[in-house]
Amino acid sequence: MKSFVRLAAGAGIALALSALAAPGIAGATFRGHDQWHGGSHVVFVQTDNTAGNQIVAYDRSWNGTLSYANTYNTGGLGGVENGSVVDHLASQGSLTYDQAHGLLFAVNAGSNSVSVFAVHRDKLRLVQQVGSGGIFPVSVATNGRILYVLNAFDGGSVSGFWIGDHQLTPIPGSTRSLGLTIPTDVTQFTHTPGQVAFSPDGSQLIVTTKATTSSIDVFRVHHGGWLSSSPVVNAEPGTVPFAISFDQRGHLAIANAGTNSLSTFRLSWDGTVTPLDTVLTGQAATCWVAPARGFLFTSNAGAPSESGFRVGQHGKVALVSTTVTDKGAVDASASPGGRFLYVQAGLAGNVDEFSVNWDGSLTSVGSVTVPGAAGGEGIVAL
Numbered sequence: 001m002k003s004f005v006r007l008a009a010g011a012g013i014a015l016a017l018s019a020l021a022a023p024g025i026a027g028a029t030f031r032g033h034d035q036w037h038g039g040s041h042v043v044f045v046q047t048d049n050t051a052g053n054q055i056v057a058y059d060r061s062w063n064g065t066l067s068y069a070n071t072y073n074t075g076g077l078g079g080v081e082n083g084s085v086v087d088h089l090a091s092q093g094s095l096t097y098d099q100a101h102g103l104l105f106a107v108n109a110g111s112n113s114v115s116v117f118a119v120h121r122d123k124l125r126l127v128q129q130v131g132s133g134g135i136f137p138v139s140v141a142t143n144g145r146i147l148y149v150l151n152a153f154d155g156g157s158v159s160g161f162w163i164g165d166h167q168l169t170p171i172p173g174s175t176r177s178l179g180l181t182i183p184t185d186v187t188q189f190t191h192t193p194g195q196v197a198f199s200p201d202g203s204q205l206i207v208t209t210k211a212t213t214s215s216i217d218v219f220r221v222h223h224g225g226w227l228s229s230s231p232v233v234n235a236e237p238g239t240v241p242f243a244i245s246f247d248q249r250g251h252l253a254i255a256n257a258g259t260n261s262l263s264t265f266r267l268s269w270d271g272t273v274t275p276l277d278t279v280l281t282g283q284a285a286t287c288w289v290a291p292a293r294g295f296l297f298t299s300n301a302g303a304p305s306e307s308g309f310r311v312g313q314h315g316k317v318a319l320v321s322t323t324v325t326d327k328g329a330v331d332a333s334a335s336p337g338g339r340f341l342y343v344q345a346g347l348a349g350n351v352d353e354f355s356v357n358w359d360g361s362l363t364s365v366g367s368v369t370v371p372g373a374a375g376g377e378g379i380v381a382l
Contacts, residue, residue, distance in 0.1 A: 040121060040382055041059060041060045041061075041121075041122075041382070042057055042058065042059055042060060042069070042121065042122040042381075042382050043057075043058045043060055043066055043333070043335075043342050043351070043379065043380070043381045043382070044056070044057055044058075044095060044097075044104060044124075044379070044380045044382075045058070045095075045344065045351055045370050045373060045376070045378070045379050046074075046094060046095040046106055046373075046376055046377065046378030046379070047078065047349070047370060047371075047372045047373040047376045048078035048079070048088055048089055048094070048109065048373070048375065048376035048377055048378065049077075049078045049372045049373070049376065050077055050078045050079065050080060050110055051077075051078075051372075052073060052074075052077060052078075053073075053074040053076050053077055053078040053106065053108050053110070053111075053115075054071050054072060054073055054074060054372065055071070055072045055074060055095070055104070055106055055117065055124060056068070056070075056071050056072075056370050056371065056373070057069040057070050057071070057072070057122045057123070057124065058122075058351075058368065059122050060335065060340070060381070063355075063365060064335075064339070064340035064353050064354070064355050064365045064366075065353055065365055065366045066342075066351065066353055066366070066368050068368070069122040070122065070123070070124075071371070072117065072124040072126065073126070074106050074108055074115040074126070074129070075108075075113075075115055075126060075129045076108025076110065076111035076113045076115055076129060077108055077109075077110030077111045078108070078109060078110050078376065079108075079109025079110035079136055080109075080110075080375070081136075081152070081188050081189040081192060082183075082184060082185060082186050082187075082188035082189065083185070083186035083187055083188050083189045083190065084188075084189040084375065085328070085346075085347075085375070086301055086327070086328030086330060086345075086346030086347050086375060087189065087287070087301060087328070087330045087346050087375065087377055088109075088346075088375040088376065088377065089107070089109055089138045089152075089377045089378075090138070090152075090189040090190070090192055090194070090210075090287075091138035091139045091150070091152070091192075091193075091194050091195055091377065092139060092194060092195040092242070092243040092244070092287075092288050092289075092331055092377075093139040093140055093141060093150075093195050093196065093197065093244075094106070094107045094109075094137075094138055094139055094140070094331070094377050094378035095107075095140075095377075095378030095379060095380050096140040096141065096142060096380065097119070097380045097382060098142045098147075098163065100144070101163055101166070102118060102119050102120075103116055103117065103118060103119065103163070103166065104116075104117040104119050104124060104380065105117075105140045105142070105147065106140075106378065107132065107137040107138060107139070107140060107149070107378070108129070108132075108137070109136045109137055109138060109152075111129075112131060112132050112134070112135055112136065112137065112151075113129050113130060113131055113132055113137070114129070114130055114131075114132050114137060114140065114149055114168065115128070115129050116128040116129070116130070116166070116167060116168060118166055119382075127166045127167065128166070128167045128168060130161070130167075130168050130170075131170075132149045132151055132159060133149060133151065133157070133159025133160075133170060133174075133175050134149070134151025134153070134154060134157040134159055134175065135151055135152075135153040135154040136151055136152045136153040136154075136192075137149050137150065137151050137152070138150055138151070138152045138192070138193070138194075139193075139194070139195045139196045140196070141195075141196045141197045141198050141205070142163065142198070143198040143202035143221075144163075144202060145162055145163045145164060145225075146160060146161070146162065146163070146171075146198075146202070146221070146225040147160065147161045147162075147163055147168060148160050148161075148174075148196050148198075148205055149161070149196070150193055150195065150196035150207060152182070152192040152193055153182055153192070154182070155177050155178060155179055155180050155181075155182065156177070156178035156179075156180040156182065156192065156193045156207075156209070156212075157175055157176060157177045157178060158174075158175070158176050158178070158196055158205065158207060158219070158227070159171075159174055159175040159176075160174030160175075160225050160226070160227070161174075162225065171224070171225050171226065173226065174225065174226055174227065176219065176227050176229075176230070176231070178193060178207065178209065178217065178231075180192075180193065180209060180212045180213065181212060182212065187211075190210060190211045190240070190257070191210060191211045191212045192210060192212070193207055193208060193209050193210060193212075194208040194209070194210045194241070194242040194243060194244075194287075195207070195208050195242070195243050195244045197244040197245075198221070199246075199252075199267060200246055200250050202221060203220070203221055203269075204218050204219065204220060204221060204267065204271060205218070205219040205221055205227060206218050206219075206244055206252070206267075207219075207231065208241040208242055208243065208244060208254065209241070210240050210241065210242055210257065211240045211257075211258065213233070213235065214235065214236055214237055214238060214239055214240055214241065214258065215233050215234055215235045215236060215241070216233075216234040216236060216241050216252075216254065216265075216273055217231035217232070217233055217234070218231055218232045218234065218267070218271035218272075218273070219231045219232075219271075220271060228271075231271065232270065232271030232272060234271075234272060234273045236254075236256075236263075238258050238259065239254075239256040239258045239259050239261070239263065240256055240257040240258030240259070241254045241255075241256055241257075241263075242254070242255050242256065242257045242286075242287040242288070243255040243287060243288045243289045244289070245289045245290065245291055245296055246291075247264070247291070247296060247311040247315075248291075248294055248311075249311070249313065249315075250267075251264045251265065251266065251267075251276060251311060251315040252264065252265040252266070252267045252273060253265075253289055253296055253311065254289070255286055255287055255288055255289040255298050255299075256278075256286065257285060257286060257287045259278070259280065259286075260280060260281050260282070260283055260284060260285070260286040260300070261278050261279060261280045261281060261286060262278070262279055262281065262286070262289065262296065262298055262307070262309050262317055263275065263276075263277070263278040263317075264276040264277050264278075264311060264315035264316075264317055265315070266315065276314065276315030276316070277315050277316050277317045278317070279309065279317040279318065279319050280319075281298055281300055281307040281319065281322075282307075282319075282322070283298075283300035283302070283303040283305050283307060283322070284300060284301070284302025284303050285300055285301035285302030285303070286298050286299075286300045286307070287299065287300075287301060287330070288329075288330055288331050288332060290331075290332040290333055290334060290341070291334065291338070292334035292338035292340075292341045292356045293334070293337070293338030293339065293356040293358075293360075294310075294338065295308050295309060295310055295311075295320070295338075295356070295360040296308075296309045296311060297309070297332060297341060297362075299325075299329040299330055299331065299332050299343060299344075300329060301328050301329050301330055301346070303324075303325075303329070304324070304325045304326065304327050304328055304329040304345065305322055305323060305324050305325055305329060306321075306322070306323045306325055306329060306332070306341070306343060306354070306362060307319060307321070307322050308320050308321035308322070308323070308360040308361065308362065309360070310360055320359065320360035320361070321359070321360050321361040321362060323354065323361070323362040323364075325343050325345055325352050326345035326347070326348065326350045326352050326367060327345060327347035327348065328345050328346035328347035328348075329343050329344070329345055329346075329352075330343075330344045330345070330346045330377050331343075331344045331377045331378060331379050332344065332379065333379045333380050333381040334356070334381055335381045335382070336381075336382065338356055339355065339356060340353065340354065340355055340356065340365075340381070341354045341355075341356050341362060342354075342379060342381050344373075344376070344377060344378075344379050345367075346374065346375050346376065346377065347374065347375075348369060348374055349369060349370045349371075349372070349373030349374040349375070349376060350367050350368065350369050350370070351367065351368050351369075351370060351379065352364065352367045353365045353366045353367060353368070
């Protein structure tokens with residue numbers, strides 16, 4: 001964790017937290033447009049700009065390079081956690097695509113809301129903006145007709161929604177507090193929850209708490225999308241669990257900011273996790289993890305670099321590659337099939353483009369600068 005904190009201190013930046021007002025909630029049902037159902041060969045990037053959050057669309061060519069297509073307003077504001085430098089949301093999953101419904105979900109941390117977009121190839125249409133059910137939303141996860149939002153402030157919480165007819169409907173009584181103590185000083189970005197994610201079968205909802213309790217919290221998901229009244233808290237002292245992924249065999253994989261490592265676990269039906277393996281990246285500020293072509297790649301903001309890992313049959317982890325990125329590597333997403341990996345570099349707001357090789361190494365194919373996206377997080381490759 002020390003290297004994670006030093007990244008902020010070394011940059012000499014302590015950003016003040018903007019006042020969070022209750023969002024203006026707008027909702028609009030979007031019917032009769034079946035052609036708005038899914039994207040292809042496109043990468044969407046969230047700016048998280050405090051002057052007005054936007055989604056920037058890029059077309060993906062045959063060789064993985066990106067070309068600008070359009071920019072879309074979310075109708076909300078980006079947010080900044082105190083102490084953050086290259087990762088203003090300090091989270092993973094702030095921009096999420098639901099393939100089954102052809103919808104893109106974006107958090108507006110500064111407006112306490114979630115924007116819903118219908119997707120048609122590289123085009124977006126804003127169909128709804130809805131309150132997130134808490135303060136400072138940072139991550140979104142979907143499974144079937146259920147969506148959960150992770151709110152980072154006011155103790156941290158998750159709130160559920162039903163997905164239907166191109167809009168979200170809050171699930172009554174679904175909000176669960178995480179009971180965290182969130183600081184307001186420059187350590188805030190290391191102590192907010194990091195991500196919300198469903199287990200592969202959708203029966204469990206997982207939340208990482210980062211340095212506040214350094215735990216992996218697991219809720220049971222009941223019929224209709226309601227959660228167990230409280231989570232099973234799996235303490236991982238000193239590791240600072242940040243981001244969540246799963247390997248091809250269903251092992252839970254966690255990027256640990258405190259130890260700069262990738263850990264694998266067996267996730268049991270009762271919400272407990274059993275450690276399988278941990279491997280150090282040898283890098284700094286290892287916080288994000290994304291699957292691509294059968295490998296897992298961690299983004300190491302303080303290096304900056306991507307670390308590639310192979311995960312074996314019993315969750316055994318092997319480091320297979322290290323690739324330099326632009327400064328401040330944060331969130332990442334792979335194209336379908338995993339041939340290309342796109343990495344946000346938060347210092348200048350770049351997206352680095354890589355082809356993923358058969359051995360888990362990466363080859364750079366270019367980079368684009370996303371207007372107004374310095375410090376932003378949230379990327380989806382389709």
